[in-house]
Amino acid sequence: MRKILFLSFIFFYSSVLFAQKNLIPMPQHLEISKQGSFPLKANLTVGAGAFETQAKYLANQLEGLLQTKVTLKKSGPIRFQKINNTVSEKHDYYELKIDPSGVFIAASTESAAFYAVQTLLQLVEENQASGSIPALEIKDYAKFTYRGAHLDVSRHFFTADEVKLFLDYLSRYKMNKFHWHLTDDQGWRIEIKSHPKLTAIGAYRAVTDDVKDSKLTKDGRYGGFYTQEQIKDVVAYANKLQIEIIPEIEMPGHAQAALAAYPELSCTGGPFQVGTTWGVMDDIYCPKEETFALLEDVIDEVVTLFPSHYIHIGGDEAPKTRWKTCAHCQEMIKKEGLKDEFELQSYFIKRMEKYINAKGKDIIGWDEILEGGLAPNATVMSWTGIEGGIHAAKAGHDAIMTPVSHMYLDYYQGNPQSEPLAFNAELRLDKVYSFNPIPKELNAQEAKHILGPQANMWTEYITNFKHVEYMLFPRLLALSEVAWGTSKPEAYKSFENRVIHEFAYLDRKKINYSKAIFELNGNIISRNGKMYYELSTIKNDNTIRYTTDGTAPTVQSAVYKEPVVVDRTMTINAANFSAARMVGSVLKQDFVISKSTGKSVQLLYEPNEAYQANHTHTATLVDGVYGNKQYFKKNWLGFNGKDLVATIDMAEPVSFSNVELNVVDQNASWIYYPQAVKVYVSQDNQNFTLVQEVGKEVIAKSKGTIKLSFEKQTAKFVKVEVQHLNKIPAGSGGAGSPAWLFVDELSVY
Numbered sequence: 001m002r003k004i005l006f007l008s009f010i011f012f013y014s015s016v017l018f019a020q021k022n023l024i025p026m027p028q029h030l031e032i033s034k035q036g037s038f039p040l041k042a043n044l045t046v047g048a049g050a051f052e053t054q055a056k057y058l059a060n061q062l063e064g065l066l067q068t069k070v071t072l073k074k075s076g077p078i079r080f081q082k083i084n085n086t087v088s089e090k091h092d093y094y095e096l097k098i099d100p101s102g103v104f105i106a107a108s109t110e111s112a113a114f115y116a117v118q119t120l121l122q123l124v125e126e127n128q129a130s131g132s133i134p135a136l137e138i139k140d141y142a143k144f145t146y147r148g149a150h151l152d153v154s155r156h157f158f159t160a161d162e163v164k165l166f167l168d169y170l171s172r173y174k175m176n177k178f179h180w181h182l183t184d185d186q187g188w189r190i191e192i193k194s195h196p197k198l199t200a201i202g203a204y205r206a207v208t209d210d211v212k213d214s215k216l217t218k219d220g221r222y223g224g225f226y227t228q229e230q231i232k233d234v235v236a237y238a239n240k241l242q243i244e245i246i247p248e249i250e251m252p253g254h255a256q257a258a259l260a261a262y263p264e265l266s267c268t269g270g271p272f273q274v275g276t277t278w279g280v281m282d283d284i285y286c287p288k289e290e291t292f293a294l295l296e297d298v299i300d301e302v303v304t305l306f307p308s309h310y311i312h313i314g315g316d317e318a319p320k321t322r323w324k325t326c327a328h329c330q331e332m333i334k335k336e337g338l339k340d341e342f343e344l345q346s347y348f349i350k351r352m353e354k355y356i357n358a359k360g361k362d363i364i365g366w367d368e369i370l371e372g373g374l375a376p377n378a379t380v381m382s383w384t385g386i387e388g389g390i391h392a393a394k395a396g397h398d399a400i401m402t403p404v405s406h407m408y409l410d411y412y413q414g415n416p417q418s419e420p421l422a423f424n425a426e427l428r429l430d431k432v433y434s435f436n437p438i439p440k441e442l443n444a445q446e447a448k449h450i451l452g453p454q455a456n457m458w459t460e461y462i463t464n465f466k467h468v469e470y471m472l473f474p475r476l477l478a479l480s481e482v483a484w485g486t487s488k489p490e491a492y493k494s495f496e497n498r499v500i501h502e503f504a505y506l507d508r509k510k511i512n513y514s515k516a517i518f519e520l521n522g523n524i525i526s527r528n529g530k531m532y533y534e535l536s537t538i539k540n541d542n543t544i545r546y547t548t549d550g551t552a553p554t555v556q557s558a559v560y561k562e563p564v565v566v567d568r569t570m571t572i573n574a575a576n577f578s579a580a581r582m583v584g585s586v587l588k589q590d591f592v593i594s595k596s597t598g599k600s601v602q603l604l605y606e607p608n609e610a611y612q613a614n615h616t617h618t619a620t621l622v623d624g625v626y627g628n629k630q631y632f633k634k635n636w637l638g639f640n641g642k643d644l645v646a647t648i649d650m651a652e653p654v655s656f657s658n659v660e661l662n663v664v665d666q667n668a669s670w671i672y673y674p675q676a677v678k679v680y681v682s683q684d685n686q687n688f689t690l691v692q693e694v695g696k697e698v699i700a701k702s703k704g705t706i707k708l709s710f711e712k713q714t715a716k717f718v719k720v721e722v723q724h725l726n727k728i729p730a731g732s733g734g735a736g737s738p739a740w741l742f743v744d745e746l747s748v749y
Helices: 002-021 052-066 110-127 159-172 228-242 256-263 289-305 323-325 327-335 341-358 387-394 429-433 465-472 475-484 488-509 617-622 696-700
Strands: 031-040 043-045 070-071 078-082 091-101 102-107 132-144 146-150 179-183 204-206 220-221 245-250 308-314 362-366 379-382 399-401 423-426 451-457 521-527 530-536 543-547 564-566 569-576 581-591 600-603 636-639 644-661 676-682 689-695 705-723 738-749
Touching: 031 091, 031 179, 043 052, 052 070, 052 078, 052 110, 091 110, 102 110, 110 132, 110 159, 146 159, 146 475, 159 179, 159 228, 179 451, 179 564, 220 399, 228 245, 228 289, 245 341, 289 308, 289 341, 308 341, 308 387, 323 327, 323 341, 327 341, 362 465, 379 387, 387 399, 429 475, 429 488, 451 465, 465 475, 475 488, 521 581, 530 581, 543 696, 564 569, 617 644, 676 696, 689 696, 689 705, 705 738
Parallel strands: 043 070, 043 078, 078 102, 146 179, 146 451, 179 245, 245 308, 308 362, 362 379, 379 399, 399 451
Antiparallel strands: 031 132, 091 102, 091 132, 204 220, 521 530, 530 564, 543 569, 569 581, 600 644, 636 738, 644 705, 644 738, 676 689, 676 705
């Protein structure tokens, strides 16, 4: 009998631990009880107590989950109570206690009661099969008052129903702010009744290849907008989910859709088309009275639609090109006693802030609003890094931390070869989870100005909502735990296991998500003068099989035991296998071997720290792997305003007559082909002889692969000089700024 009781206790205790480890976000405090469980029997009763709205919400959710009648009464085995939270740092404090007699929720606020319900619903889902919830007690609260996620609906439009789904996803994981990016160069998405052309013209753009099959394409135009009634409906929906919607109306930059409708608000008078390409446009609002009058009309209507404390006014990526040559702008600089165009932008932002403040709202701006002086009551959204947030907090301003390094969900979350098209950078699940929103540079008092984190979903390459889901999940789960304040990067594997368990919920809901955490990872290593390809995966119970002849791996293929020697041009295909079946997708890596592969390289100038090929630095130039032109983080070296000057040590004199290299031309991202490439040879690494050079015309025809041929040379050292374009030409985005140069793979034949 004692043995049976002991085994029963072990089963109970392990089930409680299972329930504990799969909550997302993890509560601040969870105490496991040893006394029974609460049965999820038919005809449950929920007692409303002090939180009738949340009781109704819970009853409705339970009916859907358990497929049984749930009654709402004044009291019942599941009951609510209001309590006081005396500790100001414990935002949305709640307690959840479960024992055999019932479920008790005590909450300090309406939103706290809602979050308690979200935790309870996760526990019900976890234990539904067993028919009861193990006894436990949770005391929980949020570390940050701002737990945000952003969705860009300007580059690609998503319906009101799809936005509601996005809100559903945020609410499950206790996120409480939705940043709705409603205007940009590629589309104006909010109905403004006093200025109907903003949507009649600005909400639609010409059809491009990425949207030619979209349901939103009609009569040669693509786009859409939200009526004010639709916005009111979405705001009301968010309110029920305890989510505050913060609208963004961009100014003074990212205004091309508005200027297409009202070109007189520009410095040049237009005409303009709603944007069909991405990047930074030179044409922005001209700071004249007509512009301020229209924007004030817009604000008048926006504040009636959104009860939020904040209005986001953008303020980012506003080139001063037009302002510098605009007579009106230059006269205004003199009239207002401003120093330059940066202070003119500050004047613009401060003037709009004053108007918005008079409406009872505060503004948020991207960290460029720091340029020329920060508006008096502004909150800074720090995106270019954490420095903007640090500056704001030290100056006594609130800040929201959303740096590109950890919070940009439009980046690849796995191997670009197997992931859908994304922005050319990488943000894996563990990187999101590692983020600490409070910079170490701040003292305790300054740290109070950090309101919390936000992740951003920019949609240049995201054309439909299923793709939005894919980019959101599972990184939203990491964000939620960071924002709630219970993330533990040192225990990432435990979190990753909870994420994998949550995939079952996503599958049941038919939510599209990335399985990148299961993928094979390939790493090129050099050892004793030889190159190897190393394979790894988090699923240790699987077998990796691979081929080197370009064929797809099968259950009969070689089993991976150690890094594969790369000593010839080859294609390695590898995949996980479990129980004689392939798990996940095939990892494919092409290697093109030349006489320079694996050799030592020295650079005259260091690449930009953000584009150093995952810190493999010079080795990436001669590793036999050609960089993906949609993803610059892994194999490319990026130089901003610098040349690539690389000297390859061939180890001994070798004969060759060709040098080949790859470059990138993506002007919207300020990346340009070089203006010249030169090849030199030397026997002593001191005295070099020029053997070939090519200029702009040859490079322009190269399609990114530049080949230089010359009479056969025999040399120990080869120097390749790739000259960047200096300044971006007038009329292009970023005109006058240093051009970026991206180079990969220097092949010597």
